[in-house]
Amino acid sequence: MRIGIVVTYHNFVNKFILPCLDSLNRNIDCPKFVCVFDNESEHKDNYKVVDFCHANKDFFYIRINDQSENGGLTATWNIGIDLCIQHDCEMIFIINDDILINDTWCFFVQAIADDNVIYGPITNNPGSAWTNRHECWTLKHFLGRNKKKQYCSNSKSRDEDPVNVGFVNGFCFGCTTKTFINNRYNEKLYFNPDFPFEGNETEFQLRLFNLQPTADNTRNKKLLRALDAHSRAIIIPRCYVYHYKNHAWKITGGGRFFKDQFG
Template structure:
């Protein structure tokens, strides 16, 4: 099996993207093709990323000089999925740069079997669920007996780390050109990716999108793989504007 991975970053070279890429190199034993999108990074150590990709032939560096014109995350997701399919990947994962994986990734890969189903891992920082339906477990829920070691259907999968078969992307294209809706709000939270993937029309406000997801049948097509754990640092670089993270983005 060959897997494809799409990851984008914007600054935070030493803090996020380099550890993320290193964790992939060290813990993924499958044949892989990794698209590393530089979304307009101006980091002083950006050459470390290009050097990493040059020294590891399964990693492909792609520079985006104008991320807004390119469509932000949606833009790189669309380009990345195309590249993964062109490189004959059987399964495609989309992750953020603030993810660290470990040896349990093997369980994630082996669980992605059904078409038209979205898979996700257990994580330490999953973000906020947009639904609150009785009887639906979310990925950070534990019981007194620990967590269930079998894949389970849940209410949602976080958009910062999810995987599908390549056929899933082909079956659920937004149109003949794109997999995800390129007009989706630029600053949309990653949990909105189900709206993008399942060809629904996004609203212009977060409350309206929450209502869309609350009634979304696609939640029945989301499966968490509890045997896979990823560490998520919740990078907020996309909304930095001279705030508390402004100095960190160049560390």
């Protein structure tokens, strides 16, 4: 079995993408094909990513010289999925460059079984993946004992069974290859190109859930947040990934690590 991984970066060579790639290289034992998209990075150490990919045969470096013309993040996902399919990958993972994995990744791979289902790991930044969104207004939430918290805990006391959730966050998720093929946006694309930097995974999940997505990502997120537990979105508590939650794609707005992007 071969797995495919698609990861895209823009600057932050030393802070994010190199540690990310190193964690993939060290912690994935099964055959893999990793598409590394350099989305117009201007970092002085960009050569290190090129050298890393050349030194590790499972990593494939692709330079995007004009991300606006190419279609941004969504285009790299669409192209990456096609490349993974061409390399006979049976399941495909989409991850951000600010993700670190560890040896629990094997449980993530083992858990992906059903087609037309989207899977995610637990993480230190779980987003809004509530099994019951109404619990956010309960006393348990304010005391820190809500169900959402179990997704961000990597303690031994957490529930190890897969959990149905309303949706899976887009910074790290996986599906069978058939899931992407069965749920194309159109004949050529898997993700809607109208969402080049955000909202692409949200729109995809709405289609996956047989719901009607809109052209407004804010509205799409509200549709997903209105769901209770959904059988087609599953969190795998046995897999833990660390997410730095960098927002520097919105360059004009700053971002938590904006000042470090060329460091």
